[in-house]
Amino acid sequence: MKINKLLLSSLCIALPMLSVSTNALAQKVTLKLAHNLDQTHVVHQALAKMAKEVQEKSNGELKIRIYPSGQMGGPRETIELIQNDALDMTKASASEMESFVKEFSIFSSPYLFDNEEHFKKVLFGEVGKEITDKTQASGFNVLASYVAGTRSFYAKKPIHSPADMKGLKIRVVSTPTTNKLIELLGGSPAPIPFGEVYTALQQGVIDGAENNIPSYNQTRHVEVAKYYIEDQHTSVPDYLIISSKTWAKLDDNQRKILTEAAKNSEIIQQQLWDDEVKKSRAEAEKVGATFISVNKEPFRNALKPLYDDFAKDPDLATLIEKIKATANESIIEHPFK
Ligand code: GCU
Known part of the structure; x- marks a missing residue:
């Protein structure tokens, strides 16, 4: 509990410093938030609750309008919109943040976390904050971190070991780390946007992809790739980010309300996630998915x-050591729990 309380208070002190001019009179502001997930996704549900909380607590002075399902493109496009002052907020996975801050690449390290608890200690603890604090130089701040379970392969044919992956074309959120991951398993990586994976699978452009169970099910990829291989190679979180310029325009009260609502959305999303995994799994099985457990x-x-490769970069090597050490820390409680 102590760790996160400290983190939160330092966040509240540090963030207002970004503001060059804080308006004395609160202005009515509507922030645009675009993301590429379905409206049934628990991250969308948590964001919708956050928007409601923000509107209520600010008496309608601060509103968030959400554009889901990739209406403004995938994370690459929405981050670019943020950097060009055309959008206020978006959601991006650690892989998508990697090209801005190299430290996010550690989430693509296979089998880095002992279990879900270890992952949460990192994501919501000091190491997580150390990483997210680095985005400011790229023109955006991280407001919330969301769990996203584990990513596993799914394909049109069964896979029982890396040998079965030889020659397969697998879609990844393309980064140097994810590309190499597929190559090491004998496959070839295909950098296809999330929203185009269904068609690519259907038309046989790719043989498989990798994701968590809710995304496998909600995107209906299950219809065109029946085998979900439970290899659980990575745990890649999602992040809610806000343009630094937008942040600087908000007054202190608006920032406080938004910071609290974003932190509350982390709790809501975590509460919803585990049930969503179970539900998605059952739904996928209903439409014919076969879940294969592997060694x-x-x-x-x-x-x-x-x-x-990580060991060659001293910053990343140190970070990985810190992550390993985090496994032995006692459980931290969320500051708003
Ligand atoms: C997950 C993740 C998204 C990401 C997507 C992808 O669904 O939550 O943030 O965009 O995977 O593979 O592209």
Whole structure:
């Protein structure tokens, strides 16, 4: 509990410093938030609750209008819109943040976390804050972090070991780390936007992809790739980000309301996530998905060279050591719980 309370108070002190001019009189502001997830996704539900909370607590002075389902494009496009002052907020996964801040790449390290608890300690603790604090130089701040379970492969044919992946074209959120991950398993990576994966699978342009179970189900990829291989190679979180310029335009009260509502959205999203995984799994099975449990050891072994790459970069090597050490820390409680 102590850790996060400290983090929160330092966040509240540090963020107002971004403001060059704070308006004495509150102005009515509507912020635009675009993301690429379906409206049934728990991240969307948490964001919708956040928008409601913000509107209520600010007596309608601060509103958030959400554009879901990739209406403004995928994360690459929406981050670009933010950088060009055409959008206020978006959601992006750690992989999508990697090209701005290299430290996000550690979430693509296979089998980095002992379990979900270890992952949460990192995401919501000091290491998580150390990483998210670095985005300011890219023109945006992180307001919230969301769990996204584990990512596993799914394909048109069954996969039981890395040997079965030889020659397969697998869609990834393309980064140097994810591309290498597929290559080490004998496949070839395909950098296809999230919204185009269904058609690519259907038309046989790719043989498979990788994602968590809710996304596998909600995108209906399950209809065209029946085998979900539970190798659970990575845990890649999602983030809610806001343009630094937008942030600077908000007054202190608006920032406080938004910061609290964003932190509350983290709790709501976590509460909804586990049930969503169970529900999505059942729904996927209903439409014919086969879940294959595999021995993770051959995957872990094949992917070890990725750690050699991380070891070559002193910043990333230090970060990985810190993450490993976090496993032994006591559980931290969310500051708003
Ligand atoms: C997950 C994740 C998204 C990401 C998507 C993808 O669904 O929550 O943020 O965009 O995977 O694979 O592109």
